[in-house]
Amino acid sequence: xxxxxxxxxxxxxxxxxxxxxxxxxxxxxxxxxxxxxxxxxxxxxxxxxxxxxxxxxxxxxxxxxxxxxxxxxxxxxxxxxxxxxxxxxxxxxxxxxxxxxxxxxxxxxxxxxxxxxxxxxxxxxxxxxxxxxxxxxxxxxxxxxxxxxxxxxxxxxxxxxxxxxxxxxxxxxxxxxxxxxxxxxxxxxxxxxxxxxxxxx
Amino acid sequence: xxxxxxxxxxxxxxxxxxxxxxxxxxxxxxxxxxxxxxxxxxxxxxxxxxxxxxxxxxxxxxxxxxxxxxxxxxxxxxxxxxxxxxxxxxxxxxxxxxxxxxxxxxxxxxxxxxxxxxxxxxxxxxxxxxxxxxxxxxxxxxxxxxxxxxxxxxxxx
Numbered sequence: 001x002x003x004x005x006x007x008x009x010x011x012x013x014x015x016x017x018x019x020x021x022x023x024x025x026x027x028x029x030x031x032x033x034x035x036x037x038x039x040x041x042x043x044x045x046x047x048x049x050x051x052x053x054x055x056x057x058x059x060x061x062x063x064x065x066x067x068x069x070x071x072x073x074x075x076x077x078x079x080x081x082x083x084x085x086x087x088x089x090x091x092x093x094x095x096x097x098x099x100x101x102x103x104x105x106x107x108x109x110x111x112x113x114x115x116x117x118x119x120x121x122x123x124x125x126x127x128x129x130x131x132x133x134x135x136x137x138x139x140x141x142x143x144x145x146x147x148x149x150x151x152x153x154x155x156x157x158x159x160x161x162x163x164x165x166x167x168x169x170x171x172x173x174x175x176x177x178x179x180x181x182x183x184x185x186x187x188x189x190x191x192x193x194x195x196x197x198x199x200x201x
Numbered sequence: 202x203x204x205x206x207x208x209x210x211x212x213x214x215x216x217x218x219x220x221x222x223x224x225x226x227x228x229x230x231x232x233x234x235x236x237x238x239x240x241x242x243x244x245x246x247x248x249x250x251x252x253x254x255x256x257x258x259x260x261x262x263x264x265x266x267x268x269x270x271x272x273x274x275x276x277x278x279x280x281x282x283x284x285x286x287x288x289x290x291x292x293x294x295x296x297x298x299x300x301x302x303x304x305x306x307x308x309x310x311x312x313x314x315x316x317x318x319x320x321x322x323x324x325x326x327x328x329x330x331x332x333x334x335x336x337x338x339x340x341x342x343x344x345x346x347x348x349x350x351x352x353x354x355x356x357x358x
Binding site for chain 2: 111112114115148149151152156157
């Protein structure tokens with residue numbers, strides 16, 4: 001919600017902007033908004049630039065090439081031709097954390113591995129996002145009770161943006177999580193447009 | 202050659218170092234060997250033309266509460282027969298001679314048994330933990346193991 005409620009009802013341009021950030025993958029909505037804003041003579045300096053940046057950010061999320069256990073097999077299936085992550089601009093799995101936006105933690109994280117995962121995360125440039133894929137990364141999964149060596153949820157040492165439940169999750173679930181993350185990038189926290197209009201995903 | 206035949210021949214050669222023959226309640230039958238004689242028995246099993254146990258499949262450990270076992274699964278490609286050796290060790294300080302000088306495949310297997318049960322293999326070329334971090338406390342496959350409450354600041358509760 002906005003911190004300062006707008007006393008006036010939203011103008012057509014503002015409605016179009018709210019519409020545009022709800023569907024960050026469709027740039028034509030921004031173009032409609034720009035047209036309406038131009039007609040209304042709105043001050044445009046900050047908001048559309050921010051929205052356009054988020055639009056590009058949401059549509060080119062480059063994940064880190066990085067798998068820890070069986071969930072990684074499903075992640076690879078999502079990257080391959082049948083599920084084809086490239087459709088959403090996320091097929092470019094980067095071999096170095098310096099070029100990656102998204103860390104898909106796919107598989108069981110042990111106490112021995114946790115510092116290595118954290119180091120990779122710290123090497124990624126901002127803005128960066130973390131996806132906890134599968135039961136193990138969310139809460140320890142089958143190792144929760146007797147797994148002395150497993151970290152019971154990666155949120156104990158990493159800030160997690162999206163959780164993908166499953167053991168392992170279906171490829172469709174990972175795609176759904178990616179689309180959710182795109183919405184999140186475009187609408188919450190990091191966008192001035194989202195804050196200005198009080199739009200939430 | 203059946204395990205019982207191997208046992209008879211070993212008893213003939215090594216006498217009291219080889220335990221009594223016991224029919225197993227379930228699973229593979231095993232031959233018990235005195236820890237001090239293990240290396241000699243293994244060398245004999247590997248080199249004797251009638252045995253030729255040229256392949257060590259597996260070294261593992263078992264916690265039996267009153268003692269700790271080090272277990273060796275041997276196989277012979279020459280004669281197509283197999284044998285399970287068992288060594289009973291003192292639970293307070295389990296020590297036995299390494300067999301890496303006879304079968305190099307024992308290297309990582311012995312490190313794993315050391316990592317999980319704390320069996321010290323004397324004469325091993327590089328005995329340290331193989332799966333867990335070096336600074337881990339305790340041996341997880343022991344029956345009285347208590348998992349750590351936290352490790353390097355990450356809670357384990």
